[in-house]
Amino acid sequence: MLEKNPVIFIILAFVVIMIGTTVTMIAPFKWINGPNDRIAEVKPYTPLQQEGRDIYMREGCNNCHSQTVRTLAADVERYGYGGGYSKSGEFVYDRPHLWGSRRTGPDLAHIGLKYPDQKGMWHRKHMENPQSVVPASNMPAYAFLNEPLDTTYSERKMKLLKFPYSQADLDELKGKTEMDAIIAYMRKLGTDIPIKKAEAGQQASVSKNNPFSDLKAVKADALSIYAKDCASCHGDKREGTLGPALTGSSKTDAELFAIISKGIEANGMPSFGGSLDEQKIWKLVTLIKLGKQND
Amino acid sequence: MNAPTRYYDESVKGFITWSIIWGTVAVLIGILISLQLAWPQLNVAPYLTYGRLRPIHTNAAIFGWGIGSFIALFFYITQRLTKSPLWSPGLARVTLWLFNFAIASAAVTLALGINRTKEYAELEWPLALVVAVVWVLFSTNVFMTILKRKEEQMYISLWYIMATLVGVTVLYVVNNLGVPLHLFKSYSAFAGTNDANVQWWYGHNAVAMVLTTPPLAIFYYFLPKVTGNPIFSHRMGIIAFWSLIFMYLWTGAHHLLWTPVPDWIQTVAMAFSIMLIAPSWGAVFNGYLTMNGKWEQMKSNYLVKFLICGITFYGLQTIQGPMQAIRTFSAFIHYTDWVPGHVHMGALGWVSMVLFAAIYYAVAKMNDTEIYSVKLADTHFWLVLVGQLIYSITMWTAGVQQASMLLATNPDGSLHYSFMETMIAIFPYYKMRAASGFIYLAGLLVFIYNVYKTYQKGSSAESVRA
Ligand code: HEM
Ligand code: HEM
Numbered sequence: 001m002l003e004k005n006p007v008i009f010i011i012l013a014f015v016v017i018m019i020g021t022t023v024t025m026i027a028p029f030k031w032i033n034g035p036n037d038r039i040a041e042v043k044p045y046t047p048l049q050q051e052g053r054d055i056y057m058r059e060g061c062n063n064c065h066s067q068t069v070r071t072l073a074a075d076v077e078r079y080g081y082g083g084g085y086s087k088s089g090e091f092v093y094d095r096p097h098l099w100g101s102r103r104t105g106p107d108l109a110h111i112g113l114k115y116p117d118q119k120g121m122w123h124r125k126h127m128e129n130p131q132s133v134v135p136a137s138n139m140p141a142y143a144f145l146n147e148p149l150d151t152t153y154s155e156r157k158m159k160l161l162k163f164p165y166s167q168a169d170l171d172e173l174k175g176k177t178e179m180d181a182i183i184a185y186m187r188k189l190g191t192d193i194p195i196k197k198a199e200a201g202q203q204a205s206v207s208k209n210n211p212f213s214d215l216k217a218v219k220a221d222a223l224s225i226y227a228k229d230c231a232s233c234h235g236d237k238r239e240g241t242l243g244p245a246l247t248g249s250s251k252t253d254a255e256l257f258a259i260i261s262k263g264i265e266a267n268g269m270p271s272f273g274g275s276l277d278e279q280k281i282w283k284l285v286t287l288i289k290l291g292k293q294n295d
Numbered sequence: 296m297n298a299p300t301r302y303y304d305e306s307v308k309g310f311i312t313w314s315i316i317w318g319t320v321a322v323l324i325g326i327l328i329s330l331q332l333a334w335p336q337l338n339v340a341p342y343l344t345y346g347r348l349r350p351i352h353t354n355a356a357i358f359g360w361g362i363g364s365f366i367a368l369f370f371y372i373t374q375r376l377t378k379s380p381l382w383s384p385g386l387a388r389v390t391l392w393l394f395n396f397a398i399a400s401a402a403v404t405l406a407l408g409i410n411r412t413k414e415y416a417e418l419e420w421p422l423a424l425v426v427a428v429v430w431v432l433f434s435t436n437v438f439m440t441i442l443k444r445k446e447e448q449m450y451i452s453l454w455y456i457m458a459t460l461v462g463v464t465v466l467y468v469v470n471n472l473g474v475p476l477h478l479f480k481s482y483s484a485f486a487g488t489n490d491a492n493v494q495w496w497y498g499h500n501a502v503a504m505v506l507t508t509p510p511l512a513i514f515y516y517f518l519p520k521v522t523g524n525p526i527f528s529h530r531m532g533i534i535a536f537w538s539l540i541f542m543y544l545w546t547g548a549h550h551l552l553w554t555p556v557p558d559w560i561q562t563v564a565m566a567f568s569i570m571l572i573a574p575s576w577g578a579v580f581n582g583y584l585t586m587n588g589k590w591e592q593m594k595s596n597y598l599v600k601f602l603i604c605g606i607t608f609y610g611l612q613t614i615q616g617p618m619q620a621i622r623t624f625s626a627f628i629h630y631t632d633w634v635p636g637h638v639h640m641g642a643l644g645w646v647s648m649v650l651f652a653a654i655y656y657a658v659a660k661m662n663d664t665e666i667y668s669v670k671l672a673d674t675h676f677w678l679v680l681v682g683q684l685i686y687s688i689t690m691w692t693a694g695v696q697q698a699s700m701l702l703a704t705n706p707d708g709s710l711h712y713s714f715m716e717t718m719i720a721i722f723p724y725y726k727m728r729a730a731s732g733f734i735y736l737a738g739l740l741v742f743i744y745n746v747y748k749t750y751q752k753g754s755s756a757e758s759v760r761a
Contacts, residue, residue: 003449006441006457013458013540017465020544020567024560025469025496032488032557054480058408060346070553072626074702077710088555091487096413099491101550103630104332106714131335136719138331140338140345153476160476228713277707 032088039089042192044163045185047154048172052185054157055145055178056098064104064139067097067189079106081113082195082274090193095161105139110190117268120183122233122242127179133232133241145178210253210282215290222287223295225280229272237293243269246288256285300445302374304661306387310367311654313391315743317359317398318647322739324352326732333725342406350417351405356642357415357505358426359398364650365509366394366433369456371657372516373437376453377444382436390432397425409479413494415501416470420481423471430467434460451532455512458540462504470497488555496547503543506641507609510649511578514606517653518585521598527584535577542567542574549620552629561622568620575613582606597672601652604680608644612637627702632721633694636687643683643735651675651742658746662753671745678738685731693724 002009031037045053056062069079069086076085086109091097115122125132128146130139151173158165212218226238230246238246249256260281263271272281287295331337331345338344374381381387401418404410409419418426438460441453470493472484483490519526526532548556548564582603586592592599615637618624628634659666666672700720703711 004447006438006449006453009449009454010438010457010461014461014465016537016541017458017462017544019541020546021465021496024545024547024563025493028492028557028560029489032492033486037488057410057412059344060350060408060410060412062412063346063349066630068554070626070629072553073708074704074710075553077704077708078701078714086555088488091491091555094487095485095490096411096483097487097490097494098412099551099554101414101630102634134715136715136722138333138335138718140331140335142344144341153480157476157482160474161482275709277709280709 033092037088038092039087039193041194042089042092044093044161045188046169046172047151047158047165048169048176048181048184049188050157050161050163050185051149051151051154051173051178052181052183052188053098055182056185059142061108062098062100064100064102065106065108066100066103067107067109068099069107069109075107077275079110081110081190082271083110083113083190083193084195086110087193090190093161093163105137108186108189110193112187112189112191113195114270115187115268116191116263116265116270118187118266119268120180120187121268123183123186124179125242127182142179142182145182147178149173149176149178149181151176208254208257210257210285211279212282212286215286215295218283218286219291219295221280222283222291225276225284226287229276230284233268238288238291239293247291247293249288253282253285253289256288257281260284300374300378301380302371303381303384303387304371304374306381306384306391307367307371307657308661309388309391310363310370310394311658311746313395314360314363314367315654315746317355317363319739319743320402321352321355321360322732322736324348324355326729326736328352329725329729329732333722333729342408347406347408347410350410351402353415354401354405354417355398357501358401360650361505361509361642361646363394363398364654365459365505365513366390368513368650368653368657369433369437369459369509371661372452372512373440373456376446376450376516377440378446379440379444382439382443386432386436390429390436393425393429393432397422397429400425404479411471411473411481411483413470413483413490414498416467416494416497419479420471420473420475421478423467427464427467427471430463434464450516451526451529451536452512452516454533454536455508455515458536459504459508459512462500462508462540466497466500466504470494491551491554492548492556492560495550496544498550499547500543502641503540506646507543508540510605510609510646513653514578514582514602514649517598517649517656518582518602521596521602521652521656522586522589522592524585524587524589527581527587531577531581535574535581538577539571539574542571546571546620549625552620552622552625565620565622568617572613572617576610579606579610579613597666597669597676598652598656600673600676601648601655604676605645605648605652608640608648612641612645615640627698628694631694631698631701632690632724633698636690636694639683639690640687643679643686647679651679654746655749658749659753662750664749664753667745667748667752671741675738675741675745678741679735680738682731682733682735682738685734686728689724689727689731693721693728696724697721 069075071085128143129141130137154173155170233242234246235241261273263269328345328348370381400422404422405417410417411419473481475481485493515526545567546564548560549568552561593603619628655666697717700712700717705711
C-alpha cells in the first residue's frame with residue numbers, strides 16, 4: 001500500500017524522522033541551560049563585548065577557532081588556562097553558540113585568561129598583523145577593524161537579548177573602534193569562571209631558592225620553554241617586544257619567580273604558576289638572570 | 296493507445312546549467328581558501344578573507360552545486376518514473392529564478408559578513424526565507440507530479456526523493472529559528488549548549504538529507520538505466536531506506552563528543568552512528584550486486600565507472616564516519632584536517648561522481664543524442680578522481696600528524712609541542728591540497744566542455760531532423 005500512496009508515505013516518513021529528533025533534540029531542552037547548568041559568576045555580555053562578538057561572527061573567526069575546551073586532559077592543559085574544561089553554564093548567554101568545528105587556529109574559549117592585559121596590547125598587535133607576533137601564523141590580518149564602531153543598534157541588542165545594561169555601559173561605546181570591541185570580547189572569554197588562581201599563589205611560596213646555579217645545565221630546556229610560552233611577547237631573542245627585554249635582570253631570583261608564577265596581569269604579563277611547574281620556572285629564572293642575548 | 300508522455304525538460308536543463316556554474320564557483324573559491332591557508336598574504340581585502348570566503352565555498356558547493364543539480368535530476372527522474380509531465384512548468388521556471396537569486400545573494404551577503412555562523416545555515420533570515428520558499432515550490436511541484444502519476448508503483452528513488460522533501464523542510468526551518476534585530480541581523484532562538492545541539496542535529500542531517508538521500512535516489516535510478524540491469528533487490532532497498540531515515544536523526548551529537556552536551560546524548564549518537572553502517576552498506580551491496588555478471592561494463596561503459604566509483608566512496612565514507620563517531624577516535628581527529636579529508640571524499644568522491652554520471656546521461660537523453668566524447672569523459676573521470684584522492688589523503692595525513700603532535704606529552708604530563716609547531720608541520724600538506732584543487736578543476740573544465748559540446752551536437756541533430 002505504501003508503495004502506492006504518497007500521502008501516507010510522507011506522513012510516515014515524517015513520523016519516523018521525528019522519533020530521534022524528539023529524544024535527542026527536543027527533550028534535552030528540559031534540562032540543558034537549566035538551574036543545574038548555571039554558573040552564578042558567568043555574566044551576560046556588555047554592549048561593547050556583544051558588539052565584539054557580532055564582529056567575530058561577521059568575520060567568521062569561528063571558521064578557524066573553536067570555543068570549547070573538551071574534557072580531555074590535553075585540551076585542558078593546552079586551552080584551559082586554569083579554567084579547566086568548558087561547562088555548559090559558560091555558554092548560557094551565547095546566541096548563537098560559537099563552538100566551531102575546526103581548529104585551524106587555537107581554541108579561544110578561555111583566551112581571556114591567557115592574555116589578561118587590560119589594555120589588550122597583545123591582541124591589538126596580533127590582530128593588526130598576526131605574523132608580526134607569530135611569524136608562521138596563517139591568520140589573516142585584521143587591521144581593517146581600526147574603524148569607528150557602529151553603535152546604532154547596541155542598545156536594541158541588549159534589549160532583544162534581555163541582557164542588563166546601564167548608561168555607563170552605553171557610554172563606554174563612545175569613540176570606540178571595531179578593534180576595541182573585538183578585543184573587549186576576547187578579554188571577556190573565560191574570565192568569568194571561578195578559577196584556581198590560589199594554586200598559582202601557593203606555588204610561589206613553596207620555594208624561595210633557585211636550585212640551579214649553572215646556566216649550561218638548564219639552557220636547552222629553558223630555551224625551549226621560552227620559545228613556546230614567552231617569545232610571543234618578549235621576542236625570539238629575549239630582546240623585548242610587548243614585554244621588556246629579558247637578558248639579565250636587576251631583580252632577585254625570588255622576585256622573578258614570583259612575577260612568572262603570579263604574573264603582572266593588569267599590565268599584560270600572564271601568570272604561569274598554573275601551567276609551568278616550579279622546576280621549569282626556576283629554569284626560566286636562571287635563563288633570565290644569566291643568559292646573554294646570543295645564547 | 297500508449298502515446299509517449301511529453302516530458303517537460305526545459306527547467307531540468309536550466310538547473311543543470313546553473314548548478315554547474317555554481318559548482319565551478321565553489322571549486323574556484325575552494326582553491327582560493329586552500330591557498331590562503333598556505334599563504335595568508337592572499338587575504339587581500341576584508342570581503343576576501345578566509346573567514347568570509349569559507350562559508351561561500353560551502354554554500355556554493357552544497358546549495359548551488361548539490362541542491363541545484365538535485366532539483367534538476369529530481370524533476371527529470373520524477374517525470375520518468377511517474378510517466379507524467381511535470382505538474383507545473385511555470386512554477387519550475389519561477390523556482391529556477393528564485394534559486395539563482397538566493398545563491399547569488401548568499402555569495403554577496405556572506406562576502407559582506409552577513410552571517411549567522413551556524414554551519415550550513417549561515418544565511419540571514421530574509422535569505423533563509425527565500426531558500427525555504429524555493430524548497431517549498433520545488434517540493435510541491437515534485438509531490439504533485441507524484442500524486443497525479445500514471446504509473447501506480449513508486450520505485451525506490453521516489454521514496455528517497457519524498458523523504459528528502461520532508462526531511463530538509465523540518466531541519467532547515469528549526470535550525471533557522473531566531474529573532475530578527477534588523478533586516479541583516481538576527482539572533483538564534485536557542486542559546487549555548489542547546490543551540491549547539493540543535494545545530495548538529497541539523498548539521499548531520501544535512502549530510503543525511505542532502506548529501507545522502509538525494510544522491511541515493513539518483514544512483515538507484517541511473518544505475519539500472521545505464522547498465523540495463525534491474526536493481527538487485529527492491530526489498531533490501533526498502534529495509535535500508537526506513538532504517539536509514541530512522542537512525543540518522545539520533546546521531547547529531549557525534550559532532551559534539553567531549554563537549555558540555557549531556558553525555559547520554561553523545562553515547563546515543565555514537566551507538567546509532569555505528570548502527571548506520573548497516574543501512575548504508577545495504578545500498579552499497581545493492582549497487583554491487585546489480586552489477587553481477589556485468590562487471591566488464593566497468594571497462595566498456597564510462598558511466599558505470601562514475602557510478603560504481605561513487606558508491607564505493609559512499610561505502611568508505613560510511614565506514615569512516617562511524618569510526619569518527621567513536622569517542623576515542625574523535626578525541627584524536629576532531630577539529631583537525633582529517634575532517635575536511637572525510638568531507639571531500641564524500642562531496643567529491645560520492646556526491647559529485649554520481650552527479651557527473653547522471654548529468655552526462657540526462658543531457659544526452661534530453662537532447663536525443665549521444666555524449667560528445669567518451670574519451671573526454673574518461674579524462675574527466677581520472678582527473679577528478681586523482682584530484683580528490685590527493686585532497687583526502689593529504690588531509691588525513693595532516694590530521695593524524697597534527698593530532699599526534701597536539702596530544703604528545705612529556706613524562707611530567709606537560710605538552711610536548713606548541714600549537715605553532717604542530718601547524719608548521721602541516722604546511723606542506725596544505726600546499727599539496729591546493730595543488731589537488733587545480734587537478735580537480737582541470738577535470739571539471741573537461742566535464743563542462745564535454746557537456747557543452749553534447750548540447751551543441753543535440754541542437755544540430757535537431758535541425759537536421761527538422
Ligand atoms: C576540489 C576543489 C575544492 C577545494 C580545493 C576545496 C577546499 C576546501 C577547503 C580549503 C575547505 C576548508 C577546510 C578547513 O576548514 O580547513 C573546504 C571546506 C569544505 N568544502 Fe571544499 N573544496 C573543494 C570542493 C568542494 C566541493 C565540490 C564540495 C561539495 C560538494 C565541498 C564541500 C566542502 C564542505 C562541506 C566544507 C566544510 C568542511 C568542514 O566543515 O569540515 N568542497 N573545502
Ligand atoms: C554513516 C554515515 C556517516 C557517519 C556516521 C558520519 C560521521 C561523521 C562525523 C562523526 C563527523 C564529525 C567529524 C568531526 O568533526 O570530528 C562527520 C563530519 C562530516 N561528514 Fe560524515 N559521516 C557519515 C557519512 C557522510 C557522508 C555520506 C557525507 C557526504 C558527503 C558526509 C559528510 C560530512 C561532512 C560535510 C562533515 C563535516 C561537518 C562539519 O564539521 O562541518 N558524511 N561525519
